[in-house]
Amino acid sequence: MNAFVRMLTHELRLALRGGGDVLTLVLFFVIVGAIVPFAIGPDQALLARIAPGIVWIAAFLAMLLGLERLFRPDYEDGSLILLRHAALPFSLTVAAKIAAHWLVSALPLIIASPILAMLLAMDGEAFWRSILSLLLGTPALAAFGAVGAAVTVSIRRGGLIAPILIAPLSIPVLIFGVGAITGQQAQAAMLFLAALSLMALALAPFAAALAISSAED
Amino acid sequence: MTGRQVFPPLTLRAEGLSCGRGGMALSQDLVFSVPSGQCLLLRGANGAGKSTLLLTLARIIRPLSGSFGIDGADEDMPLIHYCGHRNAIKPRLSVCENLDFWRTMNGANGVSSQAALARVGLGHLGDLDAGFLSAGQTRRLALARLLVSLRPLWLLDEPTAALDVDGHALVGQLIDTHLAMGGMVVAATHDPISLSKAEQVQTLQLGAVS
Numbered sequence: 001m002n003a004f005v006r007m008l009t010h011e012l013r014l015a016l017r018g019g020g021d022v023l024t025l026v027l028f029f030v031i032v033g034a035i036v037p038f039a040i041g042p043d044q045a046l047l048a049r050i051a052p053g054i055v056w057i058a059a060f061l062a063m064l065l066g067l068e069r070l071f072r073p074d075y076e077d078g079s080l081i082l083l084r085h086a087a088l089p090f091s092l093t094v095a096a097k098i099a100a101h102w103l104v105s106a107l108p109l110i111i112a113s114p115i116l117a118m119l120l121a122m123d124g125e126a127f128w129r130s131i132l133s134l135l136l137g138t139p140a141l142a143a144f145g146a147v148g149a150a151v152t153v154s155i156r157r158g159g160l161i162a163p164i165l166i167a168p169l170s171i172p173v174l175i176f177g178v179g180a181i182t183g184q185q186a187q188a189a190m191l192f193l194a195a196l197s198l199m200a201l202a203l204a205p206f207a208a209a210l211a212i213s214s215a216e217d
Numbered sequence: 218m219t220g221r222q223v224f225p226p227l228t229l230r231a232e233g234l235s236c237g238r239g240g241m242a243l244s245q246d247l248v249f250s251v252p253s254g255q256c257l258l259l260r261g262a263n264g265a266g267k268s269t270l271l272l273t274l275a276r277i278i279r280p281l282s283g284s285f286g287i288d289g290a291d292e293d294m295p296l297i298h299y300c301g302h303r304n305a306i307k308p309r310l311s312v313c314e315n316l317d318f319w320r321t322m323n324g325a326n327g328v329s330s331q332a333a334l335a336r337v338g339l340g341h342l343g344d345l346d347a348g349f350l351s352a353g354q355t356r357r358l359a360l361a362r363l364l365v366s367l368r369p370l371w372l373l374d375e376p377t378a379a380l381d382v383d384g385h386a387l388v389g390q391l392i393d394t395h396l397a398m399g400g401m402v403v404a405a406t407h408d409p410i411s412l413s414k415a416e417q418v419q420t421l422q423l424g425a426v427s
Contacts, residue, residue, distance in 0.1 A: 006321040017309045078303025081277055085297050086322040087366075093322075216277050 003088040011100030032058035033116035051120035052181035066105035095205035106138035133180035143204035150208035233283035265424025267405035308348025323366035
């Protein structure tokens with residue numbers, strides 16, 4: 001437990017000392033949302049209708065940006081080999097990394113989402129629902145992302161391949177994520193989203209650990 | 218901690234071990250056995266397969282054929298310290314933070330971080346960002362990791378790379394102490410390593426695949 005917490009804080013410390021890594025993701029998230037009104041035109045009703053989709057697309061893309069940081073630096077400086085020999089089982093190490101990845105690349109987006117809601121003319125209820133659906137859905141994106149990053153860790157420029165691998169996995173998250181904001185059966189969509197996240201979080205650490213172990217071979 | 222047996226008697230044994238990378242065999246049918254308190258030096262030209270053998274022993278890459286294992290070991294215990302070309306040091310963290318992290322991750326059953334840093338000659342640099350260290354100092358920090366967690370088998374890949382004359386002597390002393398504690402060392406190196414007792418050293422010449 002001690003080592004798990006240490007791994008988590010280690011990752012957070014590295015990310016926060018990164019000199020604006022986190023801020024870059026948040027800015028990217030806001031900018032994607034901000035350019036949409038300019039591209040679509042100032043039709044408030046239309047904007048409000050597509051806003052949930054925009055929020056989810058922006059969150060998805062911003063989280064992809066952070067994937068490269070998940071395993072690659074550790075792979076390149078040799079830490080990954082040593083972590084496999086640590087006293088903490090490697091899948092738990094990966095789980096700690098996924099948790100840190102969510103805290104660094106999803107939580108700041110959720111905190112920044114009021115800005116997006118304002119830019120996209122969302123009403124109050126849709127705003128609260130979008131926050132809830134992001135909270136429930138982004139863990140699944142983080143978990144799928146980790147698997148993609150793990151599979152491509154030994155490939156140069158793997159950062160470009162990982163999104164292609166995880167896009168199909170992420171589509172259900174986007175469908176139910178947007179459905180939870182606007183859909184007829186928002187309640188059911190929320191439950192599906194939560195189920196997706198729980199399942200992904202339970203399986204991803206083992207899948208990612210296995211992918212890394214066989215990548216080196 | 219000199220002369221005290223800390224580790225149970227273990228033996229690293231390999232039989233008919235062949236290892237290679239990308240399907241190309243580099244070393245074939247290796248047979249060796251390294252009991253507690255012994256050091257195996259791997260020698261050979263560049264590309265002879267020294268690093269590959271160490272990675273194989275660290276179970277990072279699979280052997281092409283043959284087997285190896287540590288006799289007398291409890292399988293659940295982490296037994297191996299691998300110290301490779303890459304130092305696994307985070308430049309954004311201070312020297313102390315780097316070492317403390319690995320101390321927690323690997324099990325804090327060795328000496329304290331401060332003592333380990335003093336031992337490798339970085340005692341006064343604990344608060345400095347590791348990114349400011351020279352190549353040799355970074356190497357010393359990587360070696361300090363071997364001291365903060367006790368593990369019986371050290372796999373050292375070019376441990377003296379980038380080190381000065383004192384550093385070479387330091388590596389020899391660290392290995393000496395480790396062997397005295399009943400540890401085992403497999404080291405790949407081009408430099409002569411001077412150990413106090415010559416009978417503790419075996420040498421394995423690699424790259425002479427016929």
